[in-house]
Amino acid sequence: MSLQSASHRVVERAVLVCLSAVFAAAAGIAYTYSLKDDLGPGAGFFPFWLAVIGGVLALFLLAQSWRGRNIGDDGEAQWPDRPGAFRAAALLAGLILSALLLEPAGFRITAFFVTGALLVALGVRRPVVIAAFALVASFGLFHVFYHWLKVPLPVGPFGL
Amino acid sequence: MDTLAHLASGFAAALSPAYLAYAFAGCVMGTLIGVLPGLGPAAGTAILIPLTFKLDATGAIIMLAAIYYGAMYGGTITSVLINVPGEAASVITCLDGHQMAKQGRAGTALGIAAIGSFIGGLVATLALALIAPPLARFALKFGPPEFFALMLFGLCLVSGLAGRSLAGAGLMTALGLLISMIGIDPVRGAPRFAFGIADLYDGLGLVPVVMGLFGVAEILITAEQPLREVVRARLERLLPSRDEWRRAWGAIWRGTGIGFALGLVPGIGAIVPTFVAYVAEKRLSKTPEEFGRGAIEGVAAPETANNAYANAAMVPFLTLGIPSSPTIAVLMGAFIINGLTPGPFLFQERPDLVWAVIASFFVGNAILLVLNLPLVGLWAKILHVPFRYLAVGVLLFCLVGAYSLQQSVFDVWVMIASGMFGYLLRKLGLPLAPLLLGLILGPAIEKSLRTSLEMSGGDFTIFVTRPLCLGLLIAAAAVLAGAALKLAPRELRAA
Numbered sequence: 001m002s003l004q005s006a007s008h009r010v011v012e013r014a015v016l017v018c019l020s021a022v023f024a025a026a027a028g029i030a031y032t033y034s035l036k037d038d039l040g041p042g043a044g045f046f047p048f049w050l051a052v053i054g055g056v057l058a059l060f061l062l063a064q065s066w067r068g069r070n071i072g073d074d075g076e077a078q079w080p081d082r083p084g085a086f087r088a089a090a091l092l093a094g095l096i097l098s099a100l101l102l103e104p105a106g107f108r109i110t111a112f113f114v115t116g117a118l119l120v121a122l123g124v125r126r127p128v129v130i131a132a133f134a135l136v137a138s139f140g141l142f143h144v145f146y147h148w149l150k151v152p153l154p155v156g157p158f159g160l
Numbered sequence: 161m162d163t164l165a166h167l168a169s170g171f172a173a174a175l176s177p178a179y180l181a182y183a184f185a186g187c188v189m190g191t192l193i194g195v196l197p198g199l200g201p202a203a204g205t206a207i208l209i210p211l212t213f214k215l216d217a218t219g220a221i222i223m224l225a226a227i228y229y230g231a232m233y234g235g236t237i238t239s240v241l242i243n244v245p246g247e248a249a250s251v252i253t254c255l256d257g258h259q260m261a262k263q264g265r266a267g268t269a270l271g272i273a274a275i276g277s278f279i280g281g282l283v284a285t286l287a288l289a290l291i292a293p294p295l296a297r298f299a300l301k302f303g304p305p306e307f308f309a310l311m312l313f314g315l316c317l318v319s320g321l322a323g324r325s326l327a328g329a330g331l332m333t334a335l336g337l338l339i340s341m342i343g344i345d346p347v348r349g350a351p352r353f354a355f356g357i358a359d360l361y362d363g364l365g366l367v368p369v370v371m372g373l374f375g376v377a378e379i380l381i382t383a384e385q386p387l388r389e390v391v392r393a394r395l396e397r398l399l400p401s402r403d404e405w406r407r408a409w410g411a412i413w414r415g416t417g418i419g420f421a422l423g424l425v426p427g428i429g430a431i432v433p434t435f436v437a438y439v440a441e442k443r444l445s446k447t448p449e450e451f452g453r454g455a456i457e458g459v460a461a462p463e464t465a466n467n468a469y470a471n472a473a474m475v476p477f478l479t480l481g482i483p484s485s486p487t488i489a490v491l492m493g494a495f496i497i498n499g500l501t502p503g504p505f506l507f508q509e510r511p512d513l514v515w516a517v518i519a520s521f522f523v524g525n526a527i528l529l530v531l532n533l534p535l536v537g538l539w540a541k542i543l544h545v546p547f548r549y550l551a552v553g554v555l556l557f558c559l560v561g562a563y564s565l566q567q568s569v570f571d572v573w574v575m576i577a578s579g580m581f582g583y584l585l586r587k588l589g590l591p592l593a594p595l596l597l598g599l600i601l602g603p604a605i606e607k608s609l610r611t612s613l614e615m616s617g618g619d620f621t622i623f624v625t626r627p628l629c630l631g632l633l634i635a636a637a638a639v640l641a642g643a644a645l646k647l648a649p650r651e652l653r654a655a
Binding site: 008011012015020023024026029030033036037039040041042043044045046047050051053054057058059060061064070071072073079080084085087088091092095096098099102103111115118119123124133137138141145149150151152153156 | 210211213214324325327328329331334335338339340345347348350352353376379380381383384385386504548549551552553555556557558559560563564567569572573576579580583584585587588589590591606610613614617618
């Protein structure tokens, strides 16, 4: 078994174990809502049986995985090389940073700095290009959504 | 006669300057999404939902539908020019389309694809206008048990046809349905799975989940891959020669028939009609050896089938409320955001909207033809936009979209979590379509199940004593059995 497929199996099993646990917890919680009441099936009826079915399927797939079988299609099963993983991780980190800064710093400041940082991380080296793109992506996008489309976006310190 | 009158009023609305502008903008953005690598129609439509927040419901749906079929065409351009399908349905177009580009016939390939898409879309929309009203009238006879059985049938079709693992698709369906249970119980009004978190009382937002599952996950996956160079193809001649016309004409009509017929079946997906159309042409051809080497029929048939499918898939969606593909499920989300429920009642409650949208399909197909023939060179240039700028721009759009619906950072976190989960599911080969369909249909399927059981005093035989309901349940069981039988040999080989 190659390192790629060994890692794939680990991730696959971890996801299925987590899903089994989620379904088990959901079944337990749904059971505490009434499965049946005066009018017929209660609030817990549908989620309880869904969780049971989902849990059984997750365990079945887990067993399949342990027997060395594929649990799904294999279209995108290839995991990235180091530069590819770095690019994806940078984008995800940018998104997480945006969520953290969005309300305290406002959309324009958040988008300006996150865009700039992401472009640097993705290999853009020309400061003028980075600044221009970050300006358009932050102040430009804000203007389009806030003023033209009337979509409210958070405003940060100094009205920015 | 009624249909004609409704269609005429629909055209009057669709041709109004505002709706025409929305359809035009949707076609442009849709084509752009199709052209740009790393963004499929589902992701693109989801990402652009925020642009429609301030539009009225009809305008919003017209624009999003235009984005949908614009993206379906846009994928062709990358297939022909760089041998990379912009979306899954354009995979087969790569075979002959890119060969034509290598032979200096890229313009002709894109031209015939635009013309075929136009004809396929137009005929399918005409058939949609004729078929949808009687089908909707028939569906009005449905009671809660029939609706439950119908939605179950739709879920079984999508799960049964979604991938190579029936258990995997079933797992995703159950998960989607379970996630849709978060929030207030639709029948009794009590909170479920909310854990005292106020943000969860309304359930997980559909827009952030869809943006995460499709938009963020797709960008992360594309970011991992090295991007290919664009072929500097010549695009001088867009219209086919007389001989090419002769060869493509029959392929276009056969593609239309295949695309439309398969578009009526929920869950088939956009790839199957294009493959069937391609294989049919190859079988019928007197020169099958030319397929894969730049045969114009190999572009005309699948591209026509693709667009005919996209328009025909609106029939089960508008009349029965069953989305056939992830993109239509996203579109369904847009309907729900606008307070509309696709299905037979929509034809009664909002005929103005339904017919304006149907008329806009005609208008949109014409706009696409006008846009794509002369502007194909411009679209080809857009392919040169480096991915890093595109990825950052798309993520900012996702951020705005997830936040702005309820001005909630919680929704941004939901989108990020959905994106990471969608990424993992795609890596594991588990299908996203059943998850999304379960998420969207969950509340309605639960409500119809519980209302049915309340009608019968908890007696489950209500589902087998009503002929239509029983028929639909048998059909659902047959779909699952068929899928299991199809997959069984593979499982046995793997054992």
